[in-house]
Amino acid sequence: MRTVLFACLDADTLGGIQRVTHTVAQGLAERGYEVHVAGLHASADPVRYVERPAYTRHVVSAAPPDRRWGRSGRRAVARLLAGIGPCYVVMTSPAVVTRMRDLLDPRRHLGIGQYHGSFDHALGSWHFRSVRAHYGALDQAVFLSADDALRFAEEAPLPNACHLPNPLPGWPSAVSPVDGRRILGVGRLAAVKRFDRLISAFALARRTAADRGWELHLIGDGPEEGRLRLHAAKEGVASSVVFRGRVPAAGMPREYLKASVVGLSSEHEGLPLVIGEAASYGVPCAAFDVSGGVRSLVLPERTGLLVPPGDVPGLAAALSRLMGAADERRRLGAAARRHAERFRLEHVLDRWTALFAHVSR
Structure with missing residues (x-):
């Protein structure tokens, strides 16, 4: 057949x-x-x-x-x-x-x-x-x-x-140098993605960062955008959270190549392709440990950082750690790319x- x-x-x-x-x-x-x-x-x-x-x-x-x-x-x-x-x-x-x-x-x-x-x-x-x-x-x-x-x-x-x-829909030949100051959050701006938690974690991490030039770029559109903009303002990071809207698939390679970290703050996930795609570009992830699928993509301390579900201070600490250590970003990103080969x-x-x-x- x-x-x-x-x-x-x-x-x-x-x-x-x-x-x-x-x-x-x-x-x-x-x-x-x-x-x-x-x-x-x-x-x-x-x-x-x-x-x-x-x-x-x-x-x-x-x-x-x-x-x-x-x-x-x-x-x-x-x-x-x-x-x-x-x-x-x-x-x-x-x-x-x-x-x-x-x-x-x-x-x-x-x-x-x-x-x-x-x-x-x-x-x-x-x-x-x-x-x-x-x-x-x-x-x-x-x-x-x-x-x-x-x-x-x-x-x-x-x-x-x-x-x-x-x-993964493709496999890139180029990888990100992860030497920029950009964190990516990718997905529909819907309640289940809990980008409010990612914004809060980013705000906490940025307050303690030696380099205040970091930005959080949210790629996607959806019904939560207005509320998330207000939340970013409340957290004091409105000028550092960039709402990019929907980016076509053909434009995503450029986004991963400019990224240094990907954050995942969802309430639940199956096997989130954004983590695997980021890994294929050598970009490490800080994520909530919400499923076996996430754990199959992120090997703690080896290809990225995992924190308990909903732990915003923990996610902030993971982001802060990656924001402050380019060598660690490169180490984790290279290992993440090797691991993502199986996908x-x-x-x-x-x-x-x-x-x-x-x-x-």
Whole structure:
């Protein structure tokens, strides 16, 4: 079997699941697979991830994702599956699995359920109940890190759990000299990213820094921007926190090359690509230890610095340490780049190929 269908709740909105799906789909298509990417719902603000896709795109329903999923949606998915024929069906979230699982024909379809979040986040939401109820009946349940896969296997429990990381979309030849005075925060300006904590940590670190010229650049847009601007003013760093807005993917290499540190302050993460991308440019990270995915990217004291979740003074201390030591930034950044090699696209595509072979047995 050489046909793969990736199904997303919405395949075209700006987001990590969507970006990873299009990256893997293009990579597999370039390896000779017939690949389809389907959004079960249409995006209100579509983003183009691949300029010249070698795969086929589908939008199942023109309704937005918050619209009730009914018989018309099920019929449209059934028609899509019939038109594609026998294939691996990769369902990228619990919401997709619940919509599609009962429509798969075991004689024609091999079902793979992905979960892009962490175990800890799932446990505190409806995701854990959904994964426990539906993923065990699939041919494979795929998680982002060995730690998350083990915990789902033991506590869901799932007999079919494995781990497969998200890939980096590219591998740069140049690295950052990390001798500038710029910290990056990258992501949608939404509550879950907790950029307010990163701003507070930056303000604390800057007060004790010998060099007051450091800036925090926030790359992304979203509903929290106004509140974050007010928070930066309250913390006394309004002139040193630069809101850059949305930067296209083609512009991100330049941002990493100008950065000396990346900060991650999220409430929860699966496997945050920003850490891996920064590492590929030799830029170390100071991050909250919120998931097995984060720990698979950041080896404490070896490739970056980890602090307990929500520990703003701890994050400030980590930032201050990196701001004050260019040699340590270079040491950690070089080690981070070596470690990130395992997340290169070609290596992750090899693992997808091995996964398909495994479920076909």
